[in-house]
Amino acid sequence: MKENFVNSLPPEQKEKTKKGLVWVFIFSITMFFAGLTSAYIVSMGDGFWIKVKFPTAFWISTILILASSLPLYMAVKAIKAGDMKKTSMLLLLTTILGIAFGISQWKGYSALNNEGAHFVSRIMVTDGRYGEYYSIKMDGVLLDIEGNSYEKKGELLTEEEAQALRTFMLNFDLGTDFNQIFTLPAYGEKFVFLYKDEPLSLVNGKFVKTNGEALQLLEFERLTHLARNIIDERGDFFISGKMGEDFHLYYAGKELQYIDRKLHYNGEVLSDNLQNKLLRGNSDTSTAYLFMITGLHFLHVICAVLMMLVYTIRSFTGRWDASNAVNLKSGAIFWHFLGALWVYLLLFLLFIH
Structure with missing residues (x-):
C-alpha cells in the first residue's frame, strides 16, 4: 500500500520520498550502532577486557566492500542514461563483490573461533x-x-x-x-x-x-x-597464543602483565579479590561485543546483497528500465552507507579493541 502510494507520486516527489525513507532508515541504524559502541566503551571500563588481533580476512572484506561501491555508482549513471546492458553487468559485479565480502567476513569469524575467541567464553x-x-x-x-x-x-x-x-x-x-x-x-x-x-x-x-x-x-x-x-x-587462557603479543588483557582500561603464571596490575600481583573475580565470575565480554557489533553489520549486508541480487535479476530479465533509476539510487545510498559504517566499525574496534 505504501509502495503504491509512493509510485503514484510525480517523479521528483517520488525520488524525494524514497530518499527520505532511506535516510530515516540509515539514521535509525546509525543510532543503533552508536548505542552499541557506546555500551562497549562503558563496559570496558568496569571489568576485565581482552583485546585480540584482527583477522586478515576482515581487512580483505574492507577492500571488497569499498570496491563494490564503484560499480554501483557507475550502475546508477548507466541506468539514468538508459544503458541497461551496462547497468546489468555493473549490478552483477556489485553483487559478486558483496557476496565475496560475506565470505571474507565468515572466514574472519572462523579465524577468531580457531584462536579461542568465541562469542561466549571465559578468560582464564x-x-x-x-x-x-x-x-x-x-x-x-x-x-x-x-x-x-x-x-x-x-x-x-x-x-x-x-x-x-x-x-x-x-x-x-x-x-x-x-x-x-x-x-x-x-x-x-x-x-x-x-x-x-x-x-x-x-x-x-x-x-x-x-x-x-x-x-x-x-x-x-x-x-x-x-x-x-x-x-x-x-x-x-582460553585465547590462543601468548599474552602481551597475540592478545592483551586489561582491567579498568589498564593492561595487565603475566609473569610466572601470575597477573600483575599497576606493577603488583593482582589482588586476591580481583584474581577470584577473574577466575570464577568473569566472562570474555569484549569478544562478545566484537562478534555482536560486526555480526549485526554482517546481517545488514546480507539483506543489502539480497536486494542487489533482486535488482540484478530484474535488470537482466528486462523488468527494469531508466524509470527505475530512483529505486537503484535509493538502494545505492544504503549500500554506500553500509560500506562507510563498516569502515567506522573497523577503525573503532581497531583502536579500541
Missing part, C-alpha cells in the same frame, strides 16, 4: 588448570607451563613432543565415563601423572595414589578437564 582456565592439582612428567622431566605454552627443561616442547602429549591425553577425554579401565603402555615410561606433587601409579587399569587409594570421582573429573585443555592447546 579454572577447571583442570595445569599445576593446580595435576602435573605431568614426560621422559622423566616435569613439564612446566607459561601461559598457553608447555615447556621441558625451560624449552618449548617440539611439535613432535606436543603432538605426543596431546595424543596421550586423548585417552582421558572421556566426558562422564569415569569408570574406564586403562591400558596405557606409555604410562610409566614416557608419561607419569603427579597429583598434588605425588606420582600416580596405574594398577589393574586404575590410577592409584602413593597411599594406595584410587582416584575419587572429583579427582578423576579434574584429570579429564586437564586432558581437554591440553588437547585444545590451552594452558592458562
Whole structure:
C-alpha cells in the first residue's frame, strides 16, 4: 500500500520520498550502532577486557566492500542514461563483490573461533588448570607451563613432543565415563601423572595414589578437564597464543602483565579479590561485543546483497528500465552507507579493541 502510494507520486516527489525513507532508515541504524559502541566503551571500563588481533580476512572484506561501491555508482549513471546492458553487468559485479565480502567476513569469524575467541567464553582456565592439582612428567622431566605454552627443561616442547602429549591425553577425554579401565603402555615410561606433587601409579587399569587409594570421582573429573585443555592447546587462557603479543588483557582500561603464571596490575600481583573475580565470575565480554557489533553489520549486508541480487535479476530479465533509476539510487545510498559504517566499525574496534 505504501509502495503504491509512493509510485503514484510525480517523479521528483517520488525520488524525494524514497530518499527520505532511506535516510530515516540509515539514521535509525546509525543510532543503533552508536548505542552499541557506546555500551562497549562503558563496559570496558568496569571489568576485565581482552583485546585480540584482527583477522586478515576482515581487512580483505574492507577492500571488497569499498570496491563494490564503484560499480554501483557507475550502475546508477548507466541506468539514468538508459544503458541497461551496462547497468546489468555493473549490478552483477556489485553483487559478486558483496557476496565475496560475506565470505571474507565468515572466514574472519572462523579465524577468531580457531584462536579461542568465541562469542561466549571465559578468560582464564579454572577447571583442570595445569599445576593446580595435576602435573605431568614426560621422559622423566616435569613439564612446566607459561601461559598457553608447555615447556621441558625451560624449552618449548617440539611439535613432535606436543603432538605426543596431546595424543596421550586423548585417552582421558572421556566426558562422564569415569569408570574406564586403562591400558596405557606409555604410562610409566614416557608419561607419569603427579597429583598434588605425588606420582600416580596405574594398577589393574586404575590410577592409584602413593597411599594406595584410587582416584575419587572429583579427582578423576579434574584429570579429564586437564586432558581437554591440553588437547585444545590451552594452558592458562582460553585465547590462543601468548599474552602481551597475540592478545592483551586489561582491567579498568589498564593492561595487565603475566609473569610466572601470575597477573600483575599497576606493577603488583593482582589482588586476591580481583584474581577470584577473574577466575570464577568473569566472562570474555569484549569478544562478545566484537562478534555482536560486526555480526549485526554482517546481517545488514546480507539483506543489502539480497536486494542487489533482486535488482540484478530484474535488470537482466528486462523488468527494469531508466524509470527505475530512483529505486537503484535509493538502494545505492544504503549500500554506500553500509560500506562507510563498516569502515567506522573497523577503525573503532581497531583502536579500541
